[in-house]
Amino acid sequence: MYQYSHHFRHYRKGLLLAGFAFSFLTAAQAQELKYTSGNNNWNADSLGNHRAVVTFDGMAKVARVVIPWRRRDEHPEAKRIIIQDAKTKQKITNVKTLALTREEGDICFEPTSGKGEYYIYYLPSKNEGRNNYPKGVYLAPEQTADNTWLQAVSDGMKPNTTVKELESIDTFNSFYPMEVIATAAEMQQLKLKHPGGGYMIFPEDRQFPIKMTDDLPQRWIKKGPSQSFAGEADKGEYYAFQLGIYARREMKDVQVTFGDLSAGNGKTIPAVQLNCINTNGTTYDARPFNATVNIPAGKVQALWCGIDIPENAAPGIYKGTAVLKAAGMPDMPIRLTITVTNKLAVNGGFNEPWKQTRLKWLNSTLAQDNTVIAPYTPLEMKDSVISLLGRKIGINKDGFPAQIQTFFTPEMTSLTTQPKNIFTEPVHFHFTSAATGKDLTWAHQGWQVTSHEAGKISWKAINTTTGLQMEVNAALEFDGFLDYTVKVTALEDVALKEITMHLPFDKGAARYMMGLNQKGGLRPEKIDWKWDVTHKNQDGAWIGDVNAGIQFNLRDENYVRPLNTNFYLQKPLLLPTSWGNDNKGGITIGEKGTAILVNSYSGARTMHKGEVLYYNFHLIITPFHPINTDFQWATRFYHRYHNLDSIKATGATVVNIHHGNDINPWINYPFIEWKKMKDYIDEAHNKGLKVKIYNTVRELSNHAWETFPLRSLGHEVYSSGNGGGFSWLQEHVAKDYIAAWFVPEFKDAAIINSGMNRWHNYYVEGMNWLVQNVGIDGIYLDDVAFDRVTMKRVKRVLTKDNHPGIIDLHSANQYNKSDGFINSAVLYMEHFPYLNRLWFGEYFDYEQNSPDFFLTEVSGIPFGLMGEMLQDGGNQWRGMVYGMTNRMPWTENSDPRPIWKVWDDFGMQGSKMIGYWVDSNPVQTDNPLVPATIYRKDGAVLVSIASWAPEDVAVKLNIDWKALGIDPARATITAPDIRNFQQGQVFGKDVSIPVSKNKGWLLIIK
Structure with missing residues (x-):
């Protein structure tokens, strides 16, 4: 009868397991009351998780029992009682409740089988929500008794039924002993x-x-x-x-x-x-x-x-x-x-x-050091210029960037010695006097390095003007994260017409944009954006080209990372006191002279003597590193817990273990069935496969050992909320939480994390423990609720001792009301330096969006990454323009294996990708709506073309044969036969190639 759950079976002596007796006397009856746990003996979905097992003495036609249940839930009188005949399992309809309080229930019922046992269920509920976001509703009292029977029941009759035991559906649902209330x-x-x-x-x-x-x-x-x-x-x-x-x-x-x-x-x-x-x-x-x-x-x-x-x-x-x-x-x-x-x-x-x-x-402070993480290189500083992988930053005398340059080739597969400027002039502020309408003139004392490490260089500058002092503290990290704390102090009362910061982008580094109400794509000519933190998780944007760009974000000293993924509106951004200025602030973007000017303004204000404002911002310099195309071709994810021999037979090389299965049942808490997980991983390693697991911190399983210690911390770890959700949460956590993802098969109910807190220290330590004790090869992240500090720490422990430390990030499209209209790539760009692949993702539209949307929001290419597709299997023709396929075994009609076979037959390892976005691409089409990307190696080229034209079209290839190094007289253009993709055929070098709407071709020229 008894099931010892994982929460109990390891405890030492002294633990009272389910089924052990606990005695006390009540005013209503003197008996030994036992708290026991069943083995899912009844249907909890309709009857609830708790029942009293009572024994009727058979001496009357009406049974009366007083149950000293000592319930922690409020208002038992508002919840239904269901009584069942233990012999027949039939519901008893003739029931009368005399009193239902938190301390006891006084109940009369018709004993349909006479003397014997009856079950009284006292927390029955039903789900009125989605399968994975249940809304447990407790059933209201119902009147099912016959009126004649009711009238025959005497309220003065003595109890003739005893409580044998209070039973929970299993040990995990037990209230004993810490949720049995005192009277x-x-x-x-x-x-x-x-x-x-x-x-x-x-x-x-x-x-x-x-x-x-x-x-x-x-x-x-x-x-x-x-x-x-x-x-x-x-x-x-x-x-x-x-x-x-x-x-x-x-x-x-x-x-x-x-x-x-x-x-x-x-x-x-x-x-x-x-x-x-x-x-x-x-x-x-x-x-x-x-x-x-x-x-x-x-x-x-x-x-x-x-x-x-x-x-x-x-x-x-x-x-x-x-x-x-x-x-x-x-x-x-x-x-x-x-x-x-x-x-x-x-x-x-x-x-x-x-x-x-x-x-x-x-x-824990594990992995907090500023050691450089591969493939990045130590920071080098010469005079006022700091160099890092593929980028250089010159520092102006006021402490702000004088120039930022990148050294990535347009193909993004290597570095070059030719710099690409991001700005046309130094980054700077304007403080405009309300009295004169003119900008205040600042005096600069120069900047001084305050610390110099291989992974981080910090500096400080003091700038002064009439009535104001500006203290600048900045730091550049090895991955290209440039953080500024700008403290402005009023030395006297100062009336200001405007305060602005200018980011003057070079037009060659401002082709694309995403953020500030803009989906990824070509940058609009003009942007006029205002703060709206109540509804929009927006405080910056990314502007750039494939091989040069900047993400900027505007913040103040009170910044708190908001919730994301369906929960933004429950904990939104705080309006920066400085930049927001009671919603007077905003951002305009447009052409000004030779620049594309990002003008961040905050509006008129008076600063009183002693007042301090923080105009903080950070710049993330993209790309982060060259694209590792060979990793893309060789590393093929299988995203499901499955038989390893079957997985290996597909050609996949890495298994992603989601949560909600036998070896990783509990969301973001992969520690309970770790021995099963280790056995699986050991077997995978023996077969030449790697294994990554689902593990993040956005929400936490209710099966975590530390659930109640974490609850004792108030809202540090768990976010405040309206409660509800799955019945276990309502019965044991009770209130003041946000119910998150639920897995019905395991009854795993998660609670939303509050944001940046000490659980991230636990998370890093847990990752380290999993690497060292279980042998995981990396993690699969399903949206992220931590910042880059935690991401760096995680990457360090995952790659410690030469472990592979593979990280891929999935995101559902966050550009919607619930998520605050934030682009997923903008939200997570600070994590991109440590990822190996993107999987963007659910609700991304691969059919109706432009090539530039694919490039900026989905592919990862402008940031040194590559990706895969998900929603409805993606568009396999368009995907290959960016080197993307679907992921096994996601959608049957978009099985990536036929394309994987083409990769292997062609020999993609060592090939050079040259995208349609590269002006010097040797293979182009005569229709800009049918772009071409090539994968080139000695003597052969794989050409991917895909159509965004609104109808079927025919295109011709414009081929620079000399650049390809192929003799056109001896060349052939072949479309290999690819199941569910294209029918094999040979094309003439000058013929028009028919391209169906939304489809394309893979062609081999050799």
Whole structure:
């Protein structure tokens, strides 16, 4: 009958497993009440996750039972009761509820089979939402009883039915013991028994995570408050425990301080080895983390504490004191007694996460160093010019870029010595006086380098003008990320007509654009954009050509990364005080002289003496590196958990393991079935295949061991929201969260992450653990909720010790209302330097958009990447113009294997891609709506042409035979036979080639 779930089966002695008895007396009845867990014995989708198993004595025609269920949910009277005959499994219709409260249910029913067992289901619900975004709705009470039967029921009859057990559908759904509430009478007795102080402390073992904030568990009533805690830990283990705080009156600025732990032999564990994760730690970007914990009156707060037991700690009993402090309240000492065993914990105890050992990871600084990541090269600085892979930045005397150059060939497959300028003049600000209408003149003191590392160079400049000081702090990183903090301080009251920043793009580096309400494509002649953070996740854009470009973003000191992927409107951008200026600010883009001027303005304002504004911005210089076309041809993803022999037979080389399967069941928490995953990966490696897994941080499975410790952190990790969703979330998390993706097969219900927080430290450590212990070859990212700081750290741990560290990113098209009309490539460009491939993606229209949309938003080529298609299988003819196919085994009618075969037969390895966007492409068509890309090698060329013409057309090839190095007299043009793509034939060199609407050809010239 009992199923020991993964949350319980590893616990040590002392854990009360499902099925163990727990006794107490109620006013209604004296009995031993058992909390048990079934093995999915009933249909939870219609009956709910909880039932009382009751036994009727058979001495009357009406059964009455009082169930002391001690429910944590609100308003039980508003939820339906369903009673079932245990023998026949038939629903009993004659039911009368006398009272339904959180403490107990008093129910009468007709015992249709007489003496025996009956099931009373008390949280039945139904799903009114989408399959993967359920909206669990609890059924309202219904009147099904016959009126004659109802009238015959006497409210004064005595209970004649006993509760045998309270049963949950499985152990994961059990309320026992930490969600079994104390009664009002018990709470009153507790307060009378412990009248002193404004709060009570209930130290609690790690195996019983505190889950409720509005109620005390009945377990605490039996234990009582205490000022001592004892536990047992191994050497080298991170030992976690809880201090449960019940605030009788409001508590502010709650802190825990620790003293040394000392053993009788004089050995100590210093206080620095102890911490409370709720109040102190390290942020995801390696800054000190300090949080203020306030506890409203009548609420419960879990404070999770940890002891980092040294590996060389001498075995013994260590004693010390923790002190709980709260503003305006007496300090309360808690005696700690920790027995350190002679056993050395394996890997710091991290291999046993059910012990909450991995909470240490929340404060990790792993891979935070600025070491250069391949293929990038160390930064080099000479005079005022900084060089990095394929790019150079000259710094002007005011600290802003004087010029930015790139050195990528138009083909994007190599570097050149010929620079391409991005700007026509230095980047600069204009501060216009309201009094004179003229720009203020700035004095510059020059700039000074503040730090110089291989991966990052930082500098500072001070600029002054009448009444204002501008402090510029900037940093360039090895991947081309250029970050500016621009602090403007008013030295006196200054009235300004306008403040603008100018990015004067060279026209040759401003052919394309995406962002600021523009889908990717050719840059419009004019842009006039205004801030609208409530509805639009827009604070910048990318402008550039294939081999030179800049993404710019405008921010201030209060910037917080918003939610994305359907959730933007629930946590949008904050309007920058500086750039936004109460919605006076905006951006115009258009031709001015020889430049394409990006004019970021903020409108009129008066700065009062001492006032500070931050006009922060960053520039991301593209491309990031040359395209690795050989990786594209050789690395073929199979995106499904499947038999490895079958996968290898397809020609795929890398298996992507999504979540929602036997070896990776829980979304973004691939740690529970890791042994199965390792066995699969080991087998794959033996067969010459690589394996990557789905793992990101946008949302987190409710099966995570750390769910409730993370909930104790308030909104640091989990976003605030309206709750709802799958029944488990409503019954155990209760409220104040956003329900996310749900997998019905595994009943895996995720909760939305709040954004940038310490869970990213855990994520990096988790990736490292997976590489070292499971052998993953990389990760598949399905939209991303972290920034480039975390991405760099992840890439470092994935590629450590020569692991391949392959990362591909999928995005659904974010250009819609729910996502705030942001282009996916703009949203994720800061991550592109560390990706190996794009998969853009769901809701991308491969039929109705232009070639320039493909190039900028889908292909990745202007950034040094290549991609694949997804929605409806993509358009395989158009895809090949960018070297893209569909991904196995996504869509049957767009199977990429026929094209893979062409790649292999032609010999794509070592070929040079020259796209239609390259003016010197030796093969072009006579119709601009039918572009051609070639893949060239000695003596042969594979030509891909695809049509964006509105109807069937015929085109001729314009071929520069000399540039190809092929003798036209001996050349042949052959269309190989490709299943579901084209019928094989030979074309004459001067004939017109028919091209069907939305289709194309693959031609071999040799």
